[in-house]
Amino acid sequence: MAQKGTVTKGLFLGILIIIGIALPFFSGNFIIRFVTNALMFAVLASAWNIIGGYTGYASFGNVVFLGIGAYVSAVLMEKGGVPFWVGFPASGVGAAIFAILIGLPVLRLKGHYFAIATLGVAEAMKALVDNLEITEGNSGIYLPVMDLSVKSQYIFFYFMMLGVLVLTLVVTYIFLKKKLGYGLIAIREDEEAANSLGVNTTLFKITSFALSGFFSGLAGSLYAYQQGFIKPESVFDVGVTVKMIVMAVFGGIGSILGPLLGALSIEIISEILTNYFLVAHTLFFGAIVIFAIVFTPKGIMDIISGRKKFGISYLLQNIRDHRV
């Protein structure tokens, strides 16, 4: 069984990589743009997975890192006149620093309280950016226009986003094999036990939160530069947090490829819904969230990797496990 799982996973990964590299040379702007967006959500979901999936701290404010990443680049490039190659890493570092500062007090909270506190931080930041002068408040801020043809821009952002995604996944993979990964999982399973076994829980939790922030911040920078214009309510939208969590859960939290898979499938589903039901597509999206949570709370990664067999009995078993 394990053998079969590894082979399927390897094959799946190989196909993904080939498609990933070849795609922009065979498709039109619309597809490239769509996939870039899906990749961004894959980055966000994977970054959420580090703190929410592996560490077990369900952050409900992860969008704040996207927002900070976007605004760091926007302000530095527009007001400070720095080139993109400075603003881009600065966004990741800025979001990571914010994660550390906020994480110090907030990561002491557990369960629902952590969830609400992070949500509160994200909303407070949105309200703050909405009012600050340097961010041009709620009228939004423009970024410098890129000096490239439209097609090249699309390809540029596609590969940048793909690069950030690969970086996120590889770093997560490497850390999981190290002390950090085992420490995080120990914290998820039983924080007090981990602490008494000598795991520096505070340091581990903050590292995990900062990593999550760093990758989301990079994605935020790319998002802002590609959009060319951002507003607080678009980059601090709590709906984006929901989307990344739903993607991570749908794909399978606590696995490396789960969030990527979840992001791709949910983005494709919502794109199809948007095409068919222009007005009511969000309505159907809500219904999909409900069904996905009720029937596949453990994610579809189990099925893809061949650990579980898909069928009615699998779906019903999930309900049997959790109902009252």
Place this chain on the structure above:
Amino acid sequence: MLLQIIINGILKGGLYALMALGMSLIWGVMDIINIAHGAFIMLGAYCSYWFFSLLGVDPFISLFLSIFILFVIGYGIQRYLINLVIRATIFITLILAFGIEIFINNLALVMWTADVRKIQVPYGASNFSIGNFVTIPYVRLGAFLIALIIACVFYFILNKTRLGRSIRATSQDLDAARLVGVDVAKTYALTFGLGVGAAGAAGTLWAILFPINPMMGGILTLKSFVVVIIGGLGTMFGPIVGGLTLGVAEALGSNWFGTTYENFISFTILVLVLIFLPRGILGKSE
């Protein structure tokens, strides 16, 4: 002037208290953070709006209808949906509630469009003055009193009735409650129904005082969080203390910093209370 601001804050705070009452009950008993709470408030508001504009029913009367309708909706949702996943990890129920919120909001958007509406009661503008300093609109005072009455009814139900005893028993120890013959699934459904019913009442009162639209729920959910957290979980009067505190803090804060900072103030208070006073003002220690 300052007195007037504080009184405005207290009157709005009563409404916040009522909003948070249902959320606090659901959270305390079932450990569900009902993100869809604001969506239910919105449904309550529209219930009374349609009763008023189609049939001419006064909102202070359709209040009871909207409580009843929302109770039935809440009961059904808990019984046939949330109960299916209630024992999964915490963010499963959180996201399920988010899914429900997205669904309800967009259903309302499709059915009733995004137009901003308001219940224009004929007595909406009448008020009375105390001395020459303070003006109190009747509707605001009425909404405030009804919020307090409903809180008292809740207190009575939870502490003096058989249903209340099963709700409290279930929240203390699920298995023990089941052993002594409490139908847990049904108790959960009734609890959710009560909480959502209170949200319906809050919605009606909101629609009398402020304009409504299908997307109004999001910010109200967040404010209910703040109120629950400030007041503290697990006491019936926590939401009242929290609601009044938030109402006054917002009124004073908007006065000093400007109204655009209102949300920033609420959420900063939320995070600070969580960090320094995680059990809230009245919360019990574990």
